[in-house]
Amino acid sequence: METQQLTSTDLAQFIGTRKWYCHPIVRKMLYTDGIRYMMNNAGAYWLIDEVAFHQFQPRVKQKEFQVWLLTVNLEESTAVLNCEDGNGRVLCSKQIPFTDFPLVEIKIYVSDNVILLPSEY
Numbered sequence: 001m002e003t004q005q006l007t008s009t010d011l012a013q014f015i016g017t018r019k020w021y022c023h024p025i026v027r028k029m030l031y032t033d034g035i036r037y038m039m040n041n042a043g044a045y046w047l048i049d050e051v052a053f054h055q056f057q058p059r060v061k062q063k064e065f066q067v068w069l070l071t072v073n074l075e076e077s078t079a080v081l082n083c084e085d086g087n088g089r090v091l092c093s094k095q096i097p098f099t100d101f102p103l104v105e106i107k108i109y110v111s112d113n114v115i116l117l118p119s120e121y
Contacts (some may be wrong), residue, residue, distance in 0.1 A: 003035050006042045006102050013099055023115075026052035032115035035108070050094065051108060051115055055077055059091045066091070066110040072101050 014034030021036055023029040029052045031039075039045050051068055054060050065086045072079040079096035109116050 005037065008103060010041070011038060011106070011117055012119050014117050017116070017120055020114070023048065023052045025049070026055060026114050029055065030113060031115040032117065032120050034120050035115050038106070038117070039107060044101055047101070047106075047108075048079075048115060051083075051110060054083060055110075055113075057092060063091065064112055068108040068110065070096075070101065070106050070108075072099060072104055074104060085094060 010036060014032070014037065017032035017034065019033060020030045022031070023031065031048060035048060039048055047070060060066065060083055063085050066083045067086050069082045069121075070079055071086070077098055077100060079099045079101065081094045082097055083091045083093070085091055108116055109118055109121050111121065
């Protein structure tokens with residue numbers, strides 16, 4: 001699958017959403033137009049899967065609001081995915097041994113079972 005270029009400016013254009021999309025496996029999780037754009041243009045379906053699947057962890061699922069931060073080392077093609085509670089407390093962390101995600105960093109929110117970009121909040 002060939003992906004297009006993705007920039008932070010592209011993602012900042014999303015404010016609100018016109019349509020809600022249902023995660024194909026974790027059916028209670030919805031995501032927005034901006035997340036769908038990011039998934040399609042960066043080939044980052046795996047990232048939304050990680051967020052959705054972590055909702056089954058007790059420390060994560062008890063928080064109605066979560067901040068997910070993917071920090072990418074572009075030179076080594078590795079990353080770290082952290083979930084915080086919105087107050088800087090880390091709920092979980094995962095090392096990503098390989099990624100071709102094009103941005104150095106992306107922040108994603110989860111609010112009441114909806115995955116969205118900060119500009120859509």
